[in-house]
Amino acid sequence: MAKTRTPPEFILERDDYKCIRCLVCVRVCSYGANFYDEKENRVYTENSKCVGCHFCEAVCPTEAITVKRNKFDIKPSAHWTSEELFDVIKQAETGGILLTSMGNDKPQFNYFDRLVLNASQVTNPSIDPLREPMEIRTYLGKKDAYLEIFEENESQVILKTEVSQQLKLEIPVMFSAMSYGSISLNAIKSLARAAETMGTFFNTGEGGLHKDLKRFGKNMIVQCASGRFGVDIDYLNSGAAVEIKIGQGAKPGIGGHLPGEKVTEAISETRMIPVGTDAISPAPHHDIYSIEDLRQLIFAIKEATRYKKPVGVKIAAVHNVAAIASGIVRAGADFVTIDGIRGGTGATPKITRDHVGIPIEFAIAVVDQRLREEGIRHMASVVVAGGIRKSADVVKAIALGADAVYIGTTALVSLGCHLCQRCYLGKCNWGIATQDPKLVKRLNPEIGARRASNLLKAWTLEIKEILGGMGINAIESLRGNREVLRGVGLNERELQILGIKAAGEAW
Amino acid sequence: MVRIDAGGLHYKVLNEKIWEAVDSGEKEIVLDNVCGQRYIGAGIKSRDIKIEINGVPGNDLGAFMDGPTIIVNSNCQDGTGNTMNDGKIIINGDCGDILGFSMRGGQIYVKGNAGYRVGIHMKSYKDNFPVLVIGGFVRDFLGEYMAGGILIVLGLEKDRDGKVIGNFVKTGMHGGEIFIRGEIEERQIGEKTEDLLATEEDLLRIEPYVKEYCELFKYDYAEIMNEKFYKLKPLTHRPYGRLYAY
Ligand code: SF4
Ligand code: SF4
Numbered sequence: 064m065a066k067t068r069t070p071p072e073f074i075l076e077r078d079d080y081k082c083i084r085c086l087v088c089v090r091v092c093s094y095g096a097n098f099y100d101e102k103e104n105r106v107y108t109e110n111s112k113c114v115g116c117h118f119c120e121a122v123c124p125t126e127a128i129t130v131k132r133n134k135f136d137i138k139p140s141a142h143w144t145s146e147e148l149f150d151v152i153k154q155a156e157t158g159g160i161l162l163t164s165m166g167n168d169k170p171q172f173n174y175f176d177r178l179v180l181n182a183s184q185v186t187n188p189s190i191d192p193l194r195e196p197m198e199i200r201t202y203l204g205k206k207d208a209y210l211e212i213f214e215e216n217e218s219q220v221i222l223k224t225e226v227s228q229q230l231k232l233e234i235p236v237m238f239s240a241m242s243y244g245s246i247s248l249n250a251i252k253s254l255a256r257a258a259e260t261m262g263t264f265f266n267t268g269e270g271g272l273h274k275d276l277k278r279f280g281k282n283m284i285v286q287c288a289s290g291r292f293g294v295d296i297d298y299l300n301s302g303a304a305v306e307i308k309i310g311q312g313a314k315p316g317i318g319g320h321l322p323g324e325k326v327t328e329a330i331s332e333t334r335m336i337p338v339g340t341d342a343i344s345p346a347p348h349h350d351i352y353s354i355e356d357l358r359q360l361i362f363a364i365k366e367a368t369r370y371k372k373p374v375g376v377k378i379a380a381v382h383n384v385a386a387i388a389s390g391i392v393r394a395g396a397d398f399v400t401i402d403g404i405r406g407g408t409g410a411t412p413k414i415t416r417d418h419v420g421i422p423i424e425f426a427i428a429v430v431d432q433r434l435r436e437e438g439i440r441h442m443a444s445v446v447v448a449g450g451i452r453k454s455a456d457v458v459k460a461i462a463l464g465a466d467a468v469y470i471g472t473t474a475l476v477s478l479g480c481h482l483c484q485r486c487y488l489g490k491c492n493w494g495i496a497t498q499d500p501k502l503v504k505r506l507n508p509e510i511g512a513r514r515a516s517n518l519l520k521a522w523t524l525e526i527k528e529i530l531g532g533m534g535i536n537a538i539e540s541l542r543g544n545r546e547v548l549r550g551v552g553l554n555e556r557e558l559q560i561l562g563i564k565a566a567g568e569a570w
Numbered sequence: 571m572v573r574i575d576a577g578g579l580h581y582k583v584l585n586e587k588i589w590e591a592v593d594s595g596e597k598e599i600v601l602d603n604v605c606g607q608r609y610i611g612a613g614i615k616s617r618d619i620k621i622e623i624n625g626v627p628g629n630d631l632g633a634f635m636d637g638p639t640i641i642v643n644s645n646c647q648d649g650t651g652n653t654m655n656d657g658k659i660i661i662n663g664d665c666g667d668i669l670g671f672s673m674r675g676g677q678i679y680v681k682g683n684a685g686y687r688v689g690i691h692m693k694s695y696k697d698n699f700p701v702l703v704i705g706g707f708v709r710d711f712l713g714e715y716m717a718g719g720i721l722i723v724l725g726l727e728k729d730r731d732g733k734v735i736g737n738f739v740k741t742g743m744h745g746g747e748i749f750i751r752g753e754i755e756e757r758q759i760g761e762k763t764e765d766l767l768a769t770e771e772d773l774l775r776i777e778p779y780v781k782e783y784c785e786l787f788k789y790d791y792a793e794i795m796n797e798k799f800y801k802l803k804p805l806t807h808r809p810y811g812r813l814y815a816y
Contacts (some may be wrong), residue, residue, distance in 0.1 A: 092791045159815030290691070291672040295655040296613045323808050335674060335695040336717065341744060341808050345715055349690045350630075350671055359608070359629055363652065366585055367613025367634040412814075539597055 069149050070135045071110035075119075081127035082106055088119035088128060093490040093502055099298060116148040116483040118492035147447070150413070160414070164486035164496070166313060166407040166450065166472055167416055173405070173552075174424035175456045179566055183548040190536050192527035197388075198537040200525055201467050203304075203444040204229035204373045204397045227397060230284075230371045231303055232467055233262030234523050235538060236457055238515075239448050239469035240286050240308065240377070242268030244321050244330045244342070244487070245409030246475070247503040248275065250495045253478055253511025255279040260512065261519045266469070269308055269344060270321075271333035272298050284375070287364065289318060290344035292334040299368050304397070306375040307360060312406025312449040315379030315420045318346040319410070325489055327498055358394035365395075373397035380404065380426035380449065381419075385433035392434060392443040400469065401426050403449030407472040409496055410487035423449040428561045431464025431543050454525035463561065464543040477518040478511045546570065571594045577603035581628065585609055592619060600624070606647070611635050617656070628691070629666075632659050648685070651678050655698065664706070673700040673719070677779070680704045681787045683727060686736070687711040692746060694718030703783045710736035713802070717745040722776055724783065724794060725752035733758070740802055748802040749776055751794070759802060768801040805806055 075096070088097040089106060097113035097119060099105070113130065120128045135145050150161055166516045175405060182195040183189040190197070205227040213223035245268065250277065256267040259377050266284040267276070271293015276283065285302035299305055310316065321330070321342040331338045351357050361374050376391045377400035378384070391399050401422025408416070427447050434440040447460050448469035460468050476482065479493040486496035494506030526538070535541055549566040550558050558565055572591050576584050579582035584607050593601050597618055601610070604625030611621055615636040622641045632640055633652040645663035649671060657676040670678055675698030683706035690711065692700050700719035706727035712735050713721050725734030734752040739759045749768060756763055773795065784791040 074780060153815050157815035160813055162814045291653045291674075293671075294613050294634075294653055295674070296636050299613070299634060331695075336693055337745070338694065339718065341696070343715060343742070343744065344715070345691065345742070349714070350652060350668055363609055363612055363630045363633045363649075366581070366609040379671070529651060553574070 081336030235467035252508035256512035257515035310379035312402030313408035405450030
């Protein structure tokens with residue numbers, strides 16, 4: 064039987080009139096898609112090799128290149144899209160699990176865009192953030208239910224209550240866990256510096272700590288996952304907080320593994336495993352089969368770090384997320400991180416990414432509701448992730464009940480990522496999801512840091528603008544304030560779960 | 571030397587006392603009346619500290635520990651040596667489940683038997699090389715996901731069915747070596763046993779550890795070695811190599 068040829072996903076069009084044969088595009092493409100025919104003195108492209116990362120398009124000095132999606136028209140069918148067709152062909156040829164990267168790209172999981180915000184008109188004045196102070200600083204950690212004062216005189220108050228450790232965020236946006244291995248050191252350095260400049264945090268992910276990142280400890284959250292890669296006592300003490308990773312939105316319920324060929328000398332050093340071996344993170348932590356076991360690990364880390372670090376727990380948003388979050392809070396976590404179905408990743412089976420978990424919007428609503436009902440909302444902060452693309456999403460997430468958000472994909476986009484979803488190949492032309500020194504060099508950490516900081520600066524302005532418009536001058540007053548939200552095009556049940564009214568309904 | 575009476579103390583209080591002793595430069599700490607307190611020795615980083623425990627310590631003994639020696643004069647509970655980096659734990663009795671979980675270095679000697687999932691995801695790196703020696707028998711899932719180091723089961727005591735290891739041994743194992751003294755069956759380890767007998771050379775590698783076990787717990791080395799040993803290795807270092815469509 065003839066082997067089925069899957070048509071190229073992208074077509075690279077080169078304007079031969081504009082092309083000056085500088086061969087930059089030939090040199091830069093890590094997938095080897097562009098080539099030069101000396102005899103003809105022409106530059107060609109093997110379209111089937113193009114992943115659509117648009118790097119050559121960006122560096123071509125004469126704008127001769129346009130990368131377009133190949134409209135491969137199969138007989139129109141609502142049931143059989145070309146994606147479905149090609150997936151079947153690929154599996155028929157390889158017999159393997161389909162891999163993909165980044166977050167879920169299907170339209171049906173986005174609810175932020177179906178929420179609208181309120182603004183002041185006549186009856187309550189709005190606030191101009193340029194004239195009046197606006198508070199968006201956020202503290203993550205356990206808030207004590209009451210404070211006992213030891214001594215109070217004119218000059219000072221001494222607290223008897225030992226206040227829990229807090230993380231201070233100048234903007235309620237942090238960079239989510241991305242390990243050295245899944246992304247390049249320059250990408251992490253960019254985010255680390257941006258976190259430092261902007262007074263927020265980046266997260267090491269589960270790959271251990273590169274020595275160059277140690278100096279960013281004050282702005283770093285270190286992760287401890289089931290593989291315990293690079294986890295020792297120095298690592299746990301090196302950041303401002305520790306996050307136990309149970310799951311992530313792009314692959315709930317399954318573990319992860321970094322294939323041996325990606326475990327280079329430098330990666331092996333941070334993960335503390337020999338070069339070339341598979342780094343396997345089993346699906347569960349083998350010391351955690353229950354909430355009680357989770358509590359044991361939380362306190363093992365607290366004991367080992369002498370109660371100096373807040374300890375968080377990250378889970379994927381799944382059907383029973385509210386009850387699980389409640390268990391996590393009761394287990395003693397200082398913050399709970401919840402990652403929704405749109406959360407990104409360096410590599411995941413497509414079936415899991417696209418079909419497992421729930422949208423983060425519902426998860427925030429039900430977790431916040433549940434913790435409030437149980438009277439334990441103050442005992443831990445709620446950090447959410449998975450699909451936050453813009454400041455409006457941040458505002459909506461906080462209004463639904465989150466304390467802060469994590470951004471991963473969006474942070475990478477600020478560094479140059481064009482969402483080709485091929486991180487798992489490790490050949491990222493933008494120098495992000497790769498360990499190839501030639502490619503990594505393309506991302507200058509200083510420029511990267513500036514771009515990521517710019518993004519957060521812009522969001523700071525926008526968040527203040529939108530708060531002012533609602534007549535709110537502190538992000539505290541937005542948290543869990545679902546009255547500022549209305550739903551458009553949502554059914555009654557969805558509105559009910561989100562705890563919001565439909566657009567057009569007044570107070 | 572300092573003695574701490576652990577009787578009736580919450581683990582947080584007890585461990586803080588241990589930290590205080592460590593901070594004040596104590597090298598030898600003896601704990602009396604220990605009864606289930608967790609996390610003893612957790613996170614302590616120093617090679618020359620010795621902690622002796624009278625009574626039964628609780629879960630996660632020596633978790634994230636980096637260097638100290640802990641001597642337990644009785645039995646131990648679950649999670650001993652969890653993600654331990656370096657140091658030594660000597661247990662003069664039996665031990666619970668997930669002994670040596672994710673351990674990256676150091677040595678653990680158990681005089682008696684151990685529970686389920688022993689040595690799970692142990693790994694080695696450069697100078698860090700974990701060694702686990704269990705004198706008696708162990709339960710199911712020995713060496714699951716094991717990625718490095720050496721695991722030795724001496725089988726000096728056998729379980730009710732006369733076995734020294736349980737079932738589902740070395741599932742997902744992708745590094746390291748497991749040595750078992752005594753009889754094993756194909757169905758316990760998922761492969762034929764004939765070719766798995768340890769060679770002279772192999773036994774030379776475990777000699778220092780078995781000798782140390784004998785010294786610690788007063789056994790005769792020659793007698794112990796006068797029995798066959800099996801050596802289990804991973805079937806592949808890349809268990810996930812052929813799973814995906816690229
Ligand atoms: S980079 Fe642009 S100008 Fe240079 S060879 Fe390629 S298409 Fe031509
Ligand atoms: S990080 Fe690189 S490989 Fe991954 S989606 Fe973005 S551009 Fe593609």
